[in-house]
Amino acid sequence: MKYEVASFAGGNTSGGTLPPAAERHNNNGGDVAVPVGYRFKPTDEELVKHYLMDKAFNSASPLPSYIGRDIQASRFLNLPPHRLVSLMSNGEREWFLFIHQDLESEAIWTTRGEVRRMVGNGVGFWRSFQGSEKPICDSSGAPLGFKSQSTYFSAASSSSSSKKTHWKLHEYRLHSPPNIRGQEWVLARLIRGTDYNRNN
Numbered sequence: 001m002k003y004e005v006a007s008f009a010g011g012n013t014s015g016g017t018l019p020p021a022a023e024r025h026n027n028n029g030g031d032v033a034v035p036v037g038y039r040f041k042p043t044d045e046e047l048v049k050h051y052l053m054d055k056a057f058n059s060a061s062p063l064p065s066y067i068g069r070d071i072q073a074s075r076f077l078n079l080p081p082h083r084l085v086s087l088m089s090n091g092e093r094e095w096f097l098f099i100h101q102d103l104e105s106e107a108i109w110t111t112r113g114e115v116r117r118m119v120g121n122g123v124g125f126w127r128s129f130q131g132s133e134k135p136i137c138d139s140s141g142a143p144l145g146f147k148s149q150s151t152y153f154s155a156a157s158s159s160s161s162s163k164k165t166h167w168k169l170h171e172y173r174l175h176s177p178p179n180i181r182g183q184e185w186v187l188a189r190l191i192r193g194t195d196y197n198r199n200n
Helices: 044-058 081-085
Strands: 002-004 014-017 022-027 030-035 068-072 094-100 108-111 114-119 124-129 134-137 143-154 163-174 185-192
Touching: 044 134, 044 143, 044 163, 044 185, 081 094, 081 163, 081 185
Parallel strands: 068 094
Antiparallel strands: 002 014, 022 030, 094 185, 108 114, 114 124, 124 143, 134 143, 143 163, 163 185
């Protein structure tokens, strides 16, 4: 059996023969074997070039279901991060999601350079800053996409009791997305900080 991984404990490999010590994960009803110690650790460029582009132009998910999954933006913004990761079958501190942009509008507040996106019925919000997108380029300097970063706060955006949590969100979008309605995708990397409170 062959496998392709970005990295795993002990070194990098691609297209090698599966080692004797391996773990099996379920992927859409079929078992997939990966090396023990496997970690999916792609760079920003790899995420955009090899995964987001493939998803946007080919629609089929380029990530096995045990690594990432598709989700509608409306559902993504209806759940706090600890609830989102409970839907995932794998991950320790990082999870990946393809977010389908199905929202015509969403609850967004902009004030003093901050952008706040409400989660659920005000249980929390994602905060980012205007103009903070970082370009993602290939080795030749050609633009591939953009990366933005947000931090999750518990409690309503307008509440004085809102609390910064240790959840981070990195979102990747294409520089030149396909001109196909219904194929607007964002790739998200959801990160849980080391000082994690399960209730946030």
